[in-house]
Amino acid sequence: MNNRYFALSLATLCLSTSAIAASDDASPSQNAMRDTLAYEITEGLTTEVGQRQGGTEAEQRGRDWAVAKLNALGFANVREEKFDMPTWVRGEEKAWVISPFQNVMAAAALGNSGSTGAKPFEGEVIYFRTFDDLVAAPDARVAGKIVFVDHQMKRAQDGSGYGQFGRARFIGPNIAAKKGAAAILIRSIGTDSHRGPHTGNTNFEAGVKPIPAAAISNPDADNLTRQVMRAKTPVKVRLLLTPQNLGQQKSGNVIAEVPGSDPSLPPIVIACHLDSWDLGTGAIDDASGCGIITAAASYLQNRPAPKRTVRLLWAGAEEVGIWGGKDYAEKHKGTPHALAMESDFGADRVWRVDFKLPDSAKPLADRIASKLASLGITRGKDPASGGADVAAIIAAQDLAVIDLQQDGTRYFDLHHTPDDTLDKVDPEQMRQNVIAWTMVLEEVANYAGDLSMGPKS
């Protein structure tokens, strides 16, 4: 944890800016230094709504909460944009080792998992040390078995490893199903040592019948591995998963704006996602992101309007297929956008800034990087890529992007688990995010230069 380090940085910053007035004379980023709104939003959403799984009634309560809050905060053009999406919901989920040892495992079905039916399935475990070992296995070894993919993601500040180790979840069930497996258990895609399994979506190809697919917690995966290694007979597991597909259900995006003074300039879109997985209350994934972008945008309202409109996108149904981001790109394809940003990696401090801007905007990037350095934020060398909810609009319009990269050291301890709750949000680190976001928005929303990446028509 970087609390102590960050507290020092912030103290230094606050001293160096001196005399921060509560008055309207303060700049947006000076006001952001006293921010409590980001935490208030995160607290409200997690306490009053709780989990907000895409396509469910809980997500609708989340949208109602968001519309009321964004209106109360004085944003313009607050609205809900609904869409339909296929909806899968969790049922009973239990897993036991039954032979030659006996114990209960903590398991959670993966999104789009098949069902065992009400009668638990019993089968032999086939152990794979890595995802690649599963890929390489002949069908005959896998057919009829319960696949177990064991390898564990380790922590990294930039969250790298999720892509590589995450394949066991993203496509492992589809691969196992095609090889004839009866079911699949994966070690949670996570870096913690707690009994809360990490859920998340998986996808089966068209024509492949979904098999029961669940994550077991890291301590359970440790134990199952030891059991497989010392058992003299095949390890048998009993598995009960009864998820359901509810067909097409309503989801939606919530949109709000800080109107710009020059309507000829394309808007900036800043995103988070309103939906969450169902096991926790979606505090770090992604109520925090909505708190951060909304607090930052709110400080732009206290001043003469920025030149460009800043549009907030609280996206729906990200976790279960990025339906909100796709719907936004489709509905707004006729509106040229200038730049996209997203906050969807928890509430820990921003440690690096990445840019994807036209060469002509180098002075803008230099100015932003220089300001962010006061918060201890390093300028990265990689091009910015944005987040899941702005991916479609970025791709459709080849948008400029700025990424405020958050410290992900402990993000995958909590990601998609029952432990994603408000107590994991550090208000000091969250406030640093709001300050950084406000600094960036002050600059880009008042930048009148051309931000388009592509060749001019």
Add this chain to the structure above:
Amino acid sequence: MNNRYFALSLATLCLSTSAIAASDDASPSQNAMRDTLAYEITEGLTTEVGQRQGGTEAEQRGRDWAVAKLNALGFANVREEKFDMPTWVRGEEKAWVISPFQNVMAAAALGNSGSTGAKPFEGEVIYFRTFDDLVAAPDARVAGKIVFVDHQMKRAQDGSGYGQFGRARFIGPNIAAKKGAAAILIRSIGTDSHRGPHTGNTNFEAGVKPIPAAAISNPDADNLTRQVMRAKTPVKVRLLLTPQNLGQQKSGNVIAEVPGSDPSLPPIVIACHLDSWDLGTGAIDDASGCGIITAAASYLQNRPAPKRTVRLLWAGAEEVGIWGGKDYAEKHKGTPHALAMESDFGADRVWRVDFKLPDSAKPLADRIASKLASLGITRGKDPASGGADVAAIIAAQDLAVIDLQQDGTRYFDLHHTPDDTLDKVDPEQMRQNVIAWTMVLEEVANYAGDLSMGPKS
């Protein structure tokens, strides 16, 4: 965590003792410096048996495992001493906030909880900031309600706070029942921020009908408190708990010995408990304790026999009423004992030693304290009191006691939770325990002086 500090201490110690031979020339405590047996026992018991709730078939598998292991290690007089005990087992357990907010809580029934029946109970929550507020509440405010006791235990190296805050669990349900409460939820008696609730026994007075009683996890207690504070209407909860009383079932103690060379000297009894709560695998509570005492005793076997017999007591059914400790005291009341010790506070390093010895044994205590100082262990000022499983024999015979106090800073993060699993055991800190125990046993088992506390007859 003290790993770095401890590693330094151990390195210093190892250097200062120089040339540790693998040969039989090494003393017991020199051999203990290479110990891997304590971890091996903890790993075996948690992997091959798993949870071992008192009175259940799982505990019997634990006893079978223990008898085989203690025989394989060459201990003498390995045996099981069975007894009967009333047995309660967990059923379904679910808790939801249903109004004015909606969410699922992570809840675990307390041992001896009543049942809601198969149909969930719904009721209004009455909030108590502290246990004492519940005690002071008039019956009329409590009757028919779901009591919620909120205050949280904070971490302390010596584990203090458990007694005071634990009252909410030990006797809170009985008090609530006598006031007419329909059910009780308590904030987990624990110091963590995870979604695993802390179970544990509660007791109802004769004539008081047990009400449904459950612990909710700390993040759920945080959330419920916020909900109570901001709700404009009473907070309603739905609760499903279906535990069962199975009546008298078999439990038992497992006993083994390192025989002493002088049968006229009363034995030393060293204890741990074999049973565990059912939510985790009982790694720190108390497979570790069994590993530590057994490894230490094993090193006494490699030398000429100690003067006194050292008797190992792997007690049964501690968690659910200390039935094993009571049975041991009753069955062995005819045998005078010299001294009792217990390891039942996890696997983290010993940081303090406390003594309860006759004045005549002051040189013995001085010698032990001086040796333990090489491990960074402080000599305490409080009299030693022993552990739960030796409490009855200590009381019956007014025994001398030595306590090797373990660092409890993170113990109540894990105590009685699903998270009590092998990965929480730090092999380096565990080994320091084994070294300390071996140093103490070498001294006391070879001490021929009188250790009796009471007046001579």
